Amino acid sequence: MTQITCPFCHSDNLVTLSPQQAGLGQLEVLLEAMSPAAMAALGVKLSRQLDIPPIVGGLIGVVVGGGLMLVNQQILSKYQSLNHRYLCNGCQNSFVSVAA
Numbered sequence: 001m002t003q004i005t006c007p008f009c010h011s012d013n014l015v016t017l018s019p020q021q022a023g024l025g026q027l028e029v030l031l032e033a034m035s036p037a038a039m040a041a042l043g044v045k046l047s048r049q050l051d052i053p054p055i056v057g058g059l060i061g062v063v064v065g066g067g068l069m070l071v072n073q074q075i076l077s078k079y080q081s082l083n084h085r086y087l088c089n090g091c092q093n094s095f096v097s098v099a100a
């Protein structure tokens with residue numbers, strides 16, 4: 001584990017501030033709505049309207065949903081690391097960790 005130090009006074013006496021859970025919760029709900037299962041159901045529904053076999057629509061949905069899930073995980077991890085804030089006990093400055 002990388003030791004994180006204060007960018008202002010280089011002290012390692014740091015307190016982790018809690019991430020902004022409210023915003024993250026909304027994001028997680030949104031990502032849940034785009035899961036492969038949800039996309040497959042949407043694909044089957046759309047395939048009926050577009051007059052193509054439901055299995056084809058379902059497969060497309062799974063592939064699209066799987067791709068979205070990979071993108072979503074990257075967004076989520078980026079969002080979480082962006083919200084990782086520290087408070088320095090040495091100089092009372094707060095900062096966002098640059099250590100991934």
Ligand SMILES: [Zn+2]
Nearest residue numbers: 006009088091
């Ligand atoms: Zn400091």
